[in-house]
Amino acid sequence: MVQLTFSASEAERLAEQACRSAGANPATARSLATATVSAALHGRPEVGFPHLLQYLTGFRAGRLNGEAEPTLTHPLPAILHSDADGGTAQLGFDLAMPMLVASTRELGVSLFTQHNGFTTGELGYYVRRLAIEGLIALAVSNSPAVVAGTTGGKAVFGTNPMAFAAPLSDSHAPLVIDQASSATALVNLAEAADAGRRIPEGWALDAEGRPTTDATAALRGTLLAFGGTKGANVALMVECLAAGLSGASWSLDMADPQEGRRSVDAGMTIIAIQPRLIDEHFALRLSRQLDRLSAQGTYVPGRRPVHDNIREEEGVVIDTPVLEAIRRYLPGPE
Amino acid sequence: MVQLTFSASEAERLAEQACRSAGANPATARSLATATVSAALHGRPEVGFPHLLQYLTGFRAGRLNGEAEPTLTHPLPAILHSDADGGTAQLGFDLAMPMLVASTRELGVSLFTQHNGFTTGELGYYVRRLAIEGLIALAVSNSPAVVAGTTGGKAVFGTNPMAFAAPLSDSHAPLVIDQASSATALVNLAEAADAGRRIPEGWALDAEGRPTTDATAALRGTLLAFGGTKGANVALMVECLAAGLSGASWSLDMADPQEGRRSVDAGMTIIAIQPRLIDEHFALRLSRQLDRLSAQGTYVPGRRPVHDNIREEEGVVIDTPVLEAIRRYLPGPE
Incomplete structure (x- = not known):
């Protein structure tokens, strides 16, 4: 290409x-x-x-409000809540971030939660920025339902990603984990179907809700969460924090981000933590531990x-x- | 029996x-x-x-200090840190819980982190109690290394569980998720080996670090994280929060809770969130959503x-x- x-x-x-x-x-x-x-x-x-x-x-x-003016409220000292006004998730977060960082430094932990936004784009973006500020961050967001919670079940969860970052000794190369709760992305099913390849067990169900390794049948069916029930529980936890806490739509009720005029109403929640209170050398200690994990053959994500x-x-x-x-x-x- | x-x-x-x-x-x-x-x-x-x-x-x-007198410090308003004095994880948490609940109600979110404790026992216990107080809670803890982060790798993570709870409309029947980062428990390998059953792919490696479905070979080898790399990333996140933030030993360095006299030095971190600030009917709304998920055939854990x-x-x-x-x-x- x-x-x-x-x-x-x-x-x-x-x-x-x-x-x-x-x-x-x-x-x-x-x-x-x-x-x-x-x-x-x-x-x-x-x-x-x-x-x-x-x-x-x-x-x-018109399903994404380009003229959005997010409203930021501060119901309690460590909580920031944004109504994204039907606009991008990024704008609401950008407006809140200086307060989120200040509040986390002052109180030790703070939480940002947003409803009425578009899907978040790359979720790692938010936590990466907080890690560069020296904070640990955990972010979750929900999205339209494409993942079944149980074999035989209907799609009830979004790909519901979770991102996590922590500062390291090189403050511009944090640890970043960013992953969907689904076993795979739809695009991987499409690629396998085009190539006539079978897909691994545990990736998807067919249209009748049966486990399948046929990529074409999977495309007409439903994604599964990674790691079976445990991954579905992660998707449910993400749903509780991203949609439940923020007041956004559940994944089952979200509008399609690719069709129509209705606002998507995705939710996002981010917890930021000041790690230097307990160990002022947290970043250095974690860096050394990640070096050690890498030396033992363990894949460590992020860190670029x-x-x-x-x-x-x-x-x-x-x-x-x-x-x-x-x-x-x-x-x-x- | x-x-x-x-x-x-x-x-x-x-x-x-x-x-x-x-x-x-x-x-x-x-x-x-x-x-x-x-x-x-x-x-x-x-x-x-x-x-x-x-x-x-x-x-x-003597590896678990029965005479422990945990020291609770409060380095910033929303952070409670406990040195468990080599004793049980439960005692340190019990001493901190009233302050953790009060601080979460006052600030919106608060964090408890503890080092120098024994392994936590049932991790769901801690979050269940916070959910009964009307709070969302996420708890993580680490434990001696028995889980490989990568196929071919050595055991570097503990079973590193994660527990999550959220209050529901029946305040004494919260949503509770409580699961290890490992694909299975050692006891399940032992049972399969005794029964001569094969184990599913993705549960374990043999002593040479190769994937195996032979339960006996798995017992001489290493557990795997649930859901492949994504589950290993969850174990790593747990390690960062439970051991890194608290100042406890990494899973790789922990003493054996079943042998010897050396203190285990497990870590535990709990984040508590006040969910009623943004939606005063949070518990009712989540209850209805869980009812709906159940009706669609999705397994919803906890809630007893x-x-x-x-x-x-x-x-x-x-x-x-x-x-x-x-x-x-x-x-x-x-």
């Missing part, structure tokens, strides 16, 4: 202009462009520019250098079809 | 006397007896009276009536061999 490489600031400008043209106000466009480039540089590629298209079509169709100030030398790679689709949102030459 | 049924208060008296005779001070004995009966009534049976034996031998051998005041009519069933082993700790007739 043909790809083009942009500098990070060029890529950010491109994303911001596309958002503005699609109907986003300056704050929304800026916030989403930063998140998109961060995901492209530090997350999985598909949650960067390819995912931006879902936001752009959302702005145009993160650039909080986007730098020119970082290249953002965008596939040509994605780039063309994004450029269609830009205003033509006058 | 022959079993005897005791009233809850008889069972509690039995546990308390056995703890006292094994060397526990009154506060430790009382705290552990309450937890043991609660686990027997509300948790899995094996974490009740059968597990009490591990504490009793621990007191006798919990008796915070142990009542006479609740029967505690104890297997005769366990009962005899416990009674050996009691003083003989004068």
Whole structure:
């Protein structure tokens, strides 16, 4: 596939202009462009520019409020609650983040919870930023129901991701875990079906709710949670914290982020913890432990250098079809 | 197997006397007896009276400090830290719980973290009690390394359980999730080996670090995390929160709770959240959602009536061999 490489600031400008043209106000466009480039540089590629298209079509169709003005309330000292006003999850979080960081430093732990937002994009983005501030962070969000809680059951949970980050001795290379509660992503079923490959047991059910290893049958059926019942319990916990606590829609009730005009009403909850109170050398101690785990052959996720100030030398790679689709949102030459 | 049924208060008296005779001070004995009966009534049976034996031998051998006087500190308003003084995890938590509940109600979220404790017993016990107080709670604890983080890797994580509870409309029947990060318990490998049954893929590795479905080979090898890499990441997150944050030993460095005289130094961390700030009807809304999930065929864990005041009519069933082993700790007739 043909790809083009942009500098990070060029890529950010491109994303911001596309958002503005699609109907986003300056704050929304800026916030989403930063998140998109961060995901492209530090997350999985598909949650960067390819995912931006879902936001752009959302702005145009009106199911994502580009003019959103989130309302932040502070019902108790350690709790921040955001009504995202039907807009992006990122904007509500950006507005809250300075208070969340200050409150966590002052109290030791604080919680941000948001309803009435769009799906969160790369969930690792939020916790990565908090870890760069020296905080441990746990984030959860819910999304439209595509995962069955039990074999034979209907789809009741979203892919309901969980992200976790902790600061390490190199403060710009935190530990970052970011994973869905589903055993796999829909795109992996589609790829296996195209290639005529079977899928592992435990990934999906067919349309009748039976376990299947046939990728085509799985595409007409339902995803399963990772690790059977234990993973389904994780999806349920995410649902309680992301949707229950925030007041957002349950995954079963969410609107489709890709169709229609109805606001998605996804929820997101983030817990931030100050780890230096108990051990001022927490980051160093955890770094040494992760080195030791790696030396014993254990895979340790995350831990790549993160650039909080986007730098020119970082290249953002965008596939040509994605780039063309994004450029269609830009205003033509006058 | 022959079993005897005791009233809850008889069972509690039995546990308390056995703890006292094994060397526990009154506060430790009382705290552990309450937890043991609660686990027997509300948790899995094996974490009740059968597990009490591990504490009793621990007191006798000196690796579990029966004379513990935990030190509670309060470094920031929303953080409580306990040094369990080499004693039971339950006593440190009991001393902290009133402050944890008060602080969570006042600030919205609070965190308890403890090092230098014994393994936690039934982890659901802690979050169940907080849910009865109307709080959401997430608890994690670590334990000696028996779980490999990667196929081919060595055991680096404990069974590192996670427990989650949330209040429901019947305040004495909360939602409770309580599960290990390991795919299965060692006892299940032993049972399969005895019965000559094969074990499912993904449960364990053999002594050479290769995946195995042979239960006997698995017993000589290493457990795996549930759900592959995603479950191993959960075990790592638990390790960061339970051991890293608290200052306890990493699972790799913990002493054996069943052998020797060295203190175990397990860690435990609990986050408590006040859910009624954002939606005063949180418990009712979550109850209705769980009803709906159940109606769709989804298994919903927990949610059994919990008796915070142990009542006479609740029967505690104890297997005769366990009962005899416990009674050996009691003083003989004068």
